[in-house]
Amino acid sequence: MDANARHRTFSHIVGFDDFPFAREHRGEVPIVGTIYSGLRMEGVVSGKVYRDGVNATRVLIELVRDSKFGGHLQLVMLQGVALAGFNVIDVGRLHAALGVPVLVVARHAPRPAAMRRALLERIPGGVAKWARIERLGPMEPLAGVHVQRMGLSRREAEAVVNSTAVNGTIPEPLRTAHLIAGGLGAGQSRGRT
16 A cells, blocks of 8 residues: 555544453343544443353444444444453454444453463353454554454554544543443442553
């Protein structure tokens, strides 16, 4: 690609994170999505997914499509490739169903061997879940975080992370989703954002 070629910018973004839950918890885990227009939070959506389940992709699609914000959204951001433990998101299906790029963000590089072992040894349906993760490809370091992306170039991903990570290295849609989930789930937010 020509170094002077224009790249898309993304001003309408939703970022998703899950609520904290106890290690022994089974059943549903609430999730929250924060909707941003530029650096202004415009709204919140919420739903529930099953701990280590298989419904995260469907729930995210429905939350975006059925919200009043869905028609304007240009990008979905995820805090990791799974919600509620190992409810692994099918990023390709999410991208195809919504018709917008998807950017998976993690503060640290994952440990794929440990993730693979956990999925294959302890999680029902782990083989299919690991295959989803492998199809997405490895995380790449970018702008102080690690990302996986679908439907946007590395340059576009770097630009959107740089433009939305104004209070640290985590983009605001994910940072605020994390704060809201922690505050509602545990009574107060905690940990790094």
